[in-house]
Amino acid sequence: VMVITGASSGIGLATARMAAERGAKVVLAARSEGALHQLAEEIRGKGGRAHVVVADVARPEDLTRIADEARATFGGFDTWVNNAGIGMYGRLDEVSVDDMRRLFDTNVWGLVHGSLEAIRHLKQHGGALINVGSEVSERAVPLQGAYSASKHAVKGFTDALRMELEDEDAPVSVTLIKPGQIDTPFTVNAKNYLDSEPHHVPPVYAAGAVAEAILTAAVKPVRDVLVGGGAKAVAEMAHLAPGLTDKAMNASVIPGTPSGKPSRRERDRSGLDVPTEALEERGNYEGRVMETSLYTKAALNPLLTGAFVAGAGLLLGAIVKGLPHRPAAMRGDAGRTTPKALHIHLEAKPGREAEVEDLLRDILACVVREPATSPWYGVRLSHSTFGIFEAFPDEAGREAHLTGEGAAILMKRSNALLAEPARIDKLDVLMSKQD
Structure with a gap:
């Protein structure tokens, strides 16, 4: 039974x-009564079982009622998904603080009360608590400052709750799902202070990709997971080069x-103010989803992860074999400075492959003026997949490169040329073959 x-x-x-299709009984909770009943009828029409609870997660008593009705209808639940949330777009000095508080009532306090209600049951019966956060808990984004702050709070609460339950040996798994840009009605229903309706910046994924991650976490406990390679790339960039990522975000x-199109909902009729009765998975994104x-x-699959790591290791090994002789300080010997490296994965948009090659040439023209960046390789892994491998004598050299002219060119042109943000792996070079 999934709430x-x-x-x-x-x-x-x-x-x-997706849960109903796979045989789960579902307790459907939201403010939108008409949409919930429409969904329940859809599920029942396909042979599934569903129960509707019209509820506002900003009201703690409504969350108690959800749990009570799940027990009364299905005898309890083994999975609770805190997914309800709302967005907000606008510069922080232009957004109403009262609206920020109401956003937190739903996104943070709704999740907090929902989690506490869920674990009261799950501690006794076992199961999974799954909280839906966001990639913006790893890296705040401009024009969504209040939303970013709410998801940082979600991450902090979820991580602390997980540790405390583990300390108690409670039979409860706690997973934080961190979606990237997902094509849902989020942008349409958000409280919007911009001059036009917002839409996502690519890459954009379908809601089904997140649903798949949620259902996997329900049966196979996982600490947290980013949904979308774009989300992973943004998170890594935020840790590797926060200042450069700030500039790229701006x-x-x-x-x-801003989409340049009029908002479909008046500001005082946003999802923060009133529920929507439309039963919709998709949003307003017009590009590739x-x-x-x-x-x-x-x-989420250790076997696949192992295959990816092995493949990356073979590629890196092949490149490292070609490293020229370096001084002893570059060899990673005991007591010596460990050399550093970067591997950057670039996936070209269809038809932009030649321009990505030109991008690599332009980056190389900058890198030749960086004495600490050596060697540097631009490689092609497939028709549309490119890579950069570069090494540095120490961390200072790597950080100087990440804030240098070549990195700035990559960030400036990546949105136009790449199907998803560049994925950067930060490496230590442990050893290499010397001539």
Whole structure:
């Protein structure tokens, strides 16, 4: 039995449909009564079992009622998914603080009360608590400052709760799902202070990719997972080069978020203010939407992850064999400075492969002026997949490169040329073959 909050649209709707198709009984909770009953009839019409609870997660008593009705209808539950949430777009000094508080009432306090209600039952019977966070808990984004802050709070609460339950040896797994840009009604229903309706900056994934991750976590405990290779790339960039990532965000997210089209909902009729009765998974994104994420599938499947790591190791090994002779300080010998490296994965948009090759040439022209960057390789892994491998004598050399001219060129042109953000692996070179 799976309890799903925010079940009437987007990720919650996709999760409810997928769970019911796989035989789960579902407790559907949201404010949108008409949409919930429509979904329940859809599920029952296909032979599934569903129970509707009209509830607002910003009200703690409603969360208690969800749990009570799950017990009364199905005898309890073994999975609770805190998915309900709302977005907000606008510069922080232009957004109402009262609206920020109401956003936190849903996104943070709704999840907190839902989690506490769930674990009261799950501690006795066992099961999974799954909280839906966001990639913005790893890296805040401009124009969504309040939403980013709420998801940082979700991550902190979820991580602390997991540790405390582990300390008690409670039979409860706690998973944080961190979706990237997902094509749902999120952008349409968000409280919007921009001059036009917001839309996502690519890469964009379908809600089904998140639902798949949620259902996997329900049966195979996992600590957390980013949904989408783009989300993983953004998270890694935020840790590797936070200052450069700030500049990249300003260059891509701020101009890329406004769609230029009128908002379909008045500001005082947003999802923060009133529920929507539309039963919709998809949103307003008009570009390519990826139905699944190979990165997320690999992260959730140890065998696939091993294959990816092995493949990357073979590639790196082949490149390292070609490293020229370096001074002793570059060899990673005991007591010596460990050399550093970067491996950057680039996936070209269809038809932009030649331009990505030109991009590599332009980066090389910058790198030749960096004495600490040597060797440097630009490689082609397939028709549309490119890579950069580069080594440095120490961390200072690597950090100088990440804030240098070549890195700036990559970030500036990646949105136009790449199908997803560049994925950067930060490496230590342990050893190499010397001539």
